[in-house]
Amino acid sequence: MSACVEETAFSKTKETTRIVIIGAGASGIAAATKLLEQGFKNVQLFEAEDRIGGRINTVPFANSFVDLGAQWCHGEEGNVVYETVKDLDVLDRTGDFAVYFVRSNKEILSDEQTKVLKEFKDEFEVKPDCEGSVGDALNESYWKEVGQKAFPDNRTIAKEALDCMKRHICSEDACDTVSELSPRNYLNFHQSGGDQNLSWRQKGFWKFLSILLNANEDQPGDQGVLKGHVHLNKRIAEINWSGSGETTLRCWNGQIVSADHVICTVSLGVLKEKHPKLFVPALPADKVRSITGLKLGTVNKFLLEFEVQPFPEEMRGIACLWLEEDLKELRGSKFFWLESICGFHRVDRQPLLLEGWIIGAHARYMETLSEEKVLEGLMWLFRKFLSFSVPYPKNLLRSQWHSNPNFRGSYSCYPTYADELRTGRTDLGSPLVHVSGRPRVQFAGEATSQTHFSTVHGATESGWREADRLIEFYKGRAEN
Template identity: 85%
Template sequence: MSACTDGPAFGKTKETARIVIIGAGASGIAAATRLLEQGFKNVQLFEAEDRIGGRINTVPFADSFVDLGAQWCHGEEGNVVYEKVKDLDVLDRTGDFAGYFVRSNKEILSDDQAKALMEFKDNFEMKPDWEGSVGDAITESYWKEVGQQLVPNDRSVAKEALDSLKRHICSEDACDHVFELSPRSYLNFATSGGDQNLSWRRKGYWKFLSLLLNANEDQPGDQGDLKGHVQLNKRIAEINWSGDGELTLRCWNGQIVSADHVICTVSLGVLKKKHQKLFVPALPAAKVRSIEGLGLGTVNKFLLEFEEQPMPENMRGVAFLWLEEDLKELRGGKFFWLESISTVHRVDRQPRLLEGWIIGAHARYMETLSEERVLEGLQWLFRKFLKFSVPHPKSFLRSQWHSNPNFRGSYSFYPTYADELRTGRTDLGSPLVHVSGRPRVQFAGEASSRNHFSTVHGATESGWREADRLNEFYKGRAEN
């Protein structure tokens, strides 16, 4: 259908089209800055938080800055984050984990055992024809390739190591447990070649956002080129996309906003919680299946600052292996949530810090505890596993992504439930369009990325994708 028959929107141009972007995370910022570069004039971002950045949250802590959200640049080839900063000398190579696998009786696995475990994890490949979960595949492969070779005639140590590896995989893929993780999480993800854990030298992931925004890198939160286009503390209560004309958005404070196009970049967790009330009329069935089928897990981190580094000089980090009898006792006590801590390690360029990771239901539970109770548990964990003393930290910081109503989790994954529903990220990212092809409601964010989900570069690409979709539509109108 020719754009000239496009009903109420006839006559709109890049100068007059009203575009509202919901969410000022990486995808929202990427969409907004590109739209402005492409000549769109009326671009507004509505952000529910009191800051921009979304799940990038760089904050001052200890001797420099830390990232409470996205932390590493994952890969160098085909990674738009790396391409943006590669010539600026702002990334360091983290290298291998090079940590210790420590049992709950303080025994440490040998270097050869640790090497075998990490090589198994790094070299594991998901077979395209595998039927079952990642957990099933990992378990079968592990016992064939490593298993009791770790400690001959002692299956218990091998099982402890496997459980530790599973927690590590969960911390990377954001699932509660590996048996809910679909093989598509591996098969559909396009790994960017090169170092997978490039760390930021000074300003954390804010450095990347500051480049997108043309903002001051020394002032995390500076809106740069988007100054005047961002409204903070603006949570959207309703997106009314009925009819085929303008859309109406209602904010929680009662403010009404009209738009010709809406780009929704809220997290999958918010969509899961709110889509039934957020969209009027209800979303199409295929969109609902994708929202309900895909998963958004919880991965939290905690950071501890000390007067001096408590870990021995030759130790980069620790992974925890629970003896069966200790695990049974743990599960019956008040520190049960410690089971889901995967690793604790040093932090690049912050020599006095330790950083730890916790996954799933226990991560969500930790968010409900006071800092004092969390520290009490961590001190107990250190005493249980480590031969050296870890003093009470000078300061403490943690993330709480699930309990924040504007996120409801950390990053997305493919669960086996999505396989059962025959849905995926293409359905999530597909726009709601007028019969003329005019995009009305568009969707962006890491969860909508087909090949780079759960990453900042995937989120950024999705924002550019939706900006380009609008640009292409208006380019077509100009040609008619």
């Protein structure tokens, strides 16, 4: 009876309903721009940072722009990012990524060994009947297909290469170790066909957002059609969805906002840390289980600008292989965190830059160090691995995604813990609805995407998904 009364009393239309979107990253921007296009008038975005973009963060560096967050467009077929920009000539194909596998004694693996390793990495897949973790599957396949083939007389180097490959996979899938990664991370993800590392010719990933926003591509951060709808530096302290009427939001500065619909796009890391106090009443058990089970991993990058490119012309990048005795010594030193650096590579169209990657717990530790200490470690690493001298860079830029309270990580993955809890992304993305079916609190973001998680196109799709949910709900409702 009360549901019927409430539904009858709810007389809002697209023109009068109040929608608050928490977070102005790719998913929040996608949801907001689509709702405005469809005639919704009262759409407000509350963003905790002092900028829009979320984990897309294109910044000026070295007389150009670099991406501290999302960097590549992964695939062409079925990728909404690629579909949006494909006719604008703004993407470059990376071509063959010529990486040198370098040991900590400066020895470089042979071309044949490198070829075998690269082919294995490109072709490695997890079978549907896989039991255990991705690490288990990787170990079995590697020693069966590669270990003896590429290194018939040297199991020591074979193991170094395997450990290096594991770090690379962790950087792609945002896990601390491959032993914690569930096979679902491969089986549930739908890879878009085509080039997996399309790089932006200019303006970085901001180019994509500028199109969604109809904003100035030369001014990263321009709010475009969302001008007047975005409120920066507005971290939400509480989402009160008690009762059956409106939802009340309280900002950290005490401001109170009421809404008929809330779309929450905060990162999985923020949900993990804040959900017990953020939501009143507490979230349903199935959603809490998904927040607990899924993981937002840490992947950070270093960007170094030099007077002259330090890598030889033929060297596109390096991957680090640690000798056991060197690794043991490293772990007892102040540079222990360098173990989780995957390697360094040149940056497309930026000939004076090198970019490096670091994963997991050591990435989180690196975030706590001063820039001076980070640079000291990186220079030590170059001297340890390279037979040629790398000069001190003119500038260093690094990402710090975990220590930022508005992110607490980089992108999501399925750990085996999610398997143990029998949970996944469907529960994370399901809305909190009134018994009448009216969406009250909705959830978007890359972690809610069932098939394109950990990508910008997945985040964008999730924003459109939640916008479509409201568009469908308001179909047929007469204008006032």
